[in-house]
Amino acid sequence: MEPACFLSPFDDHVLGSDLYKSSQPTVVSPKSDRMEPPKTAEPTRIIVDPGTGRAYSKGRLLGKGGFARCYEATDLSSNKTYAVKVIPHTRVAKPHQREKINNEIELHRDLHHKHIVKFSHHFEDSENIYIFLEHCSRKSLAHIWKSRHTLLEPEVRYYLKQIISALKYLHLKGILHRDLKLGNFFVNENMELKVGDFGLAARQEPTDHKKKTICGTPNYLAPEVLLRQGHGPESDVWSLGCVMYTLLCGTPPFETSDLKETYRCIKHVTYTLPPSLSIPARNLLMGILKLNPEERFTLEEILDHEFFTKGYTPDKLPPSSCVMVPELNPPNPAKSLFVKVTKTLFGKRKSKIKKAPSEERDDISKLVTGLMKTSICRQLSHKTVEGNELTPLSGQSPSSSPVQTVAEESSQKSISRSVRGTMASSCEVFDDCITASAIIESAVGLLKNCLSHMPPAEKNPASLACHEHFVWVSKWVDYSNKYGFGYQLSNHSIGVLFNDGTHMSLSANWKKVHYNLTNSKHFSFLASAVPEQLQGQMSVLQYFASYMEQHLMKGGDLPSIEEAGQLPLLLLQWVKTNQALMMLFSNGTLQVNFYNDHTKVIFSKPDHTCLITYINRDRNSYTYKLSSIAELGCSPELQRRLKYILKLLQQRADV
Incomplete structure (x- = not known):
């Protein structure tokens, strides 16, 4: 009779924002x-x-x-x-x-x-x-593996070292995990790995009292467990080897289409090492996946193996590595000197808003790029290095980037002349100066007046009978660690604010492109006539559009609208704190998305009457006149959010 395999109660840890389409694991x-x-x-x-x-x-x-x-x-x-x-x-x-x-x-x-x-x-x-x-906000290694299929050796070393650290602690306390697999390794906001799910864990017993239960996940079961010889620390080590193999090779070492065949391969240690593996990786796997538990490497021997001692292990991985190949480079003395000089020259100014750990950036190219940003980009605040919602562009090498290089950014004027010259016969050119500080100042004044005069209330005033027509952000993606911040508006147009401060948007029908070199230089042209200088950014824009359409859910029930004949909205600022994302647009629309419960607050000014739209956790939206809230009050739930937004705006006004 084939032995049964018992799953732990918490088999999968499926995390994600409200932007992700729901998955139904089995x-x-x-x-x-x-x-x-x-x-x-x-x-x-x-x-x-x-x-x-x-x-x-x-x-x-x-x-x-x-x-x-x-x-x-x-x-x-x-x-x-x-x-x-x-x-x-x-x-x-x-x-x-x-x-x-x-x-x-x-x-x-x-x-x-x-x-x-x-x-x-x-x-x-x-x-x-x-x-x-x-709560681990960056899902699990199972999700990373599903997006990436294989990881780089430095990444595998990074994760394995943390798993081994946890296992040494558990084994020292006499505890066996007994269900080590990708889905039980969780990743927090700071890209730190956490071993979880102790539903099958047990205290280690003497050899003659070992539990003979067959438990765990089929692809990761050790031979001695299948042979009912009991589970020991060596069985956890075997599972660790299966995890390493899966991350490096893309599939578990003993996976077959038939469970009985999988068990047969495990019992006979029948697996294949792909030629793409490095020699140290091959040798380490062969030292772990041994039939006799006593012959397997111990945790200490694994760490002492040349796979770890002679290979580069990053101190930290970028969040973008959850879905795309990261750019990992071993320490370089010349680069280190460059970083120190740059920090000495330009690293003294600090924002008044305290950054969350995930928002700390160490990318030297971003520091230099920041010096060259236009007036729009100078107003930007704290872009978290959190590009964990996109995969690499097809055919794009990790080192290539569609945004401008540092050398190119040294002369915005020459680029402007080049773009103007190339598009002279195929585009419209507009000059429209935008002042974000004036919008923030106005919003601060309106909110302060509202919150200081409104009476206490337990519920919100009556919602407007029909939604006013305004444009809001229905989907967004933060890929600022490499390219920029992308968003989809309710009218189905797509925009990207690139890391170099330029802004590009695509009309809902994908036929017209708008490009802002600075906050006062706006170009408009047909998508079929994109100049060569902008083809890289156009590729990113189109990829953002495809990704959001295929993978992200609309964030609320507000109707979509079409606004023909109007200039597209320009994203002026986006700010991420540890609680919310704020986006400010050129028409005065201000949208704040709260992470915790996925509620949203949108300020808009149709016909110069300030409106507040609140989208609750069920994605139902309600629109109120700000004057009505000032007169009648609002629910404590909405009031807390308005107070937070006011505080955030006041901090921005002081920057």
Whole structure:
């Protein structure tokens, strides 16, 4: 009889913003290989701890497993975000099932390590058990692998070192993870790896008392586990080798179309090493994937192997590496000197807004590029290095960039002359000076007046019967670590603010292109007549357009509108804090997207009457006159957001 494989309760950790199209992962039935959807009911939106009375708002689904579903959850009193594993009592009704959950809680809550998902607390009510865990916002290695298929050796070293650090800690405490796989390695905002999901973890037993249960994920099971010889630290090492192979080669080493054949390959250690692997990588894998557990490399021997000792390991990976090949270069003395000189000359000015760790930039080319930016770009603030929503452009080498090089940026005037000369016969040219500071100043005044005079209220005033026609950002993507910030407007036009300060937009029908060299130099021409100098940026713009159309969801239910005969909106500023994204446009529209619950607030001025549109977490939109809010007040939920936006605008006004 073929042994069964048991999945951990938290099999997948599916994270993502409201921009991502929802995915529906499946789970493997413990008694068969067929795919079955979990049958758990949706928990209520508000979760209350019966013991403390503390309330939590349940957010989007993060992942599904055999026993549980995991959701984003926010503590309503502190606004702290967690990943909460929700386990219905009906799924653990049998004593051994409940014992399994209790064992997971007991093991995990005592673990305190930099590279292990932090256990916060747990409680239960009449329907469910709730386990609150550290929220890792950059998904898991499974998601990175799905986007990338293979990783570079320096990246693999980066992740493996962190996994090994966690494993050494676990094994020292006598704990075996027993389900090491890509989906159980989570990545936080700072690109730090965290080992999670201790649903199958167990304390190490003496050899003659080893648990003979076959558990884990089929492709990562060690031979001794399949042969019912018990699970030891060496079995975790075997799984680690399978993880390394998968990241480097693109598929697990023993994966076949038939589970029985996979088990046969594991028992006989039958796998192939692709010729593309380096010799150190091949030798390390052969030292890990050995049939006899006692002959396998230990964790210390793995770290001492030349794969690690003679290979470059980056101190940190850029967030863009979640979906695209990063540009990784070993330390270069000449470059290091250049970085020091540049920081000495230009690195003294600091923003008054405190940056989140993810917003710290160490790309020297960006520092130099920043010196050459136009007046639009000088007003920009804190672009986080977070280009984690795009894959590399087809046929583009990692070193190539469609934006201008540092040398090209040294003369905006010559570029302007070149563009003007090339497009003289095929484009329209407009001069339209835009002042972002004036828009911010106006918004600050309106908001201060509204918040200082409005009476207390428990609900919002009546929403306008029909939505006023204004354009808003329905989709966006931050790829500023390489190219720039892209967005799609509700009228289906696409825009990109490039890192060099130039702006390009594409009409909804993809037939007309608008290009802004500075905030007062605007060119308009047919897409079929894009000058050679702009072909690189045009390629990026088109790629952004295709990506957002295929992969991102519209952020609300506001109607789409077409505005023929008008100049396109120009993105003047975009600011990312640790709580929200703010975008300011040339027509005075101000949009703020809040990460935590995906709500949005949009300021617009049709006919010079300031309107506020609020899109709630369910993507339903409501539009109010600002004067009505000032007169009648608004709900505490909206008031908190307005106060935050005012504070953010005041900080921008002081920059």
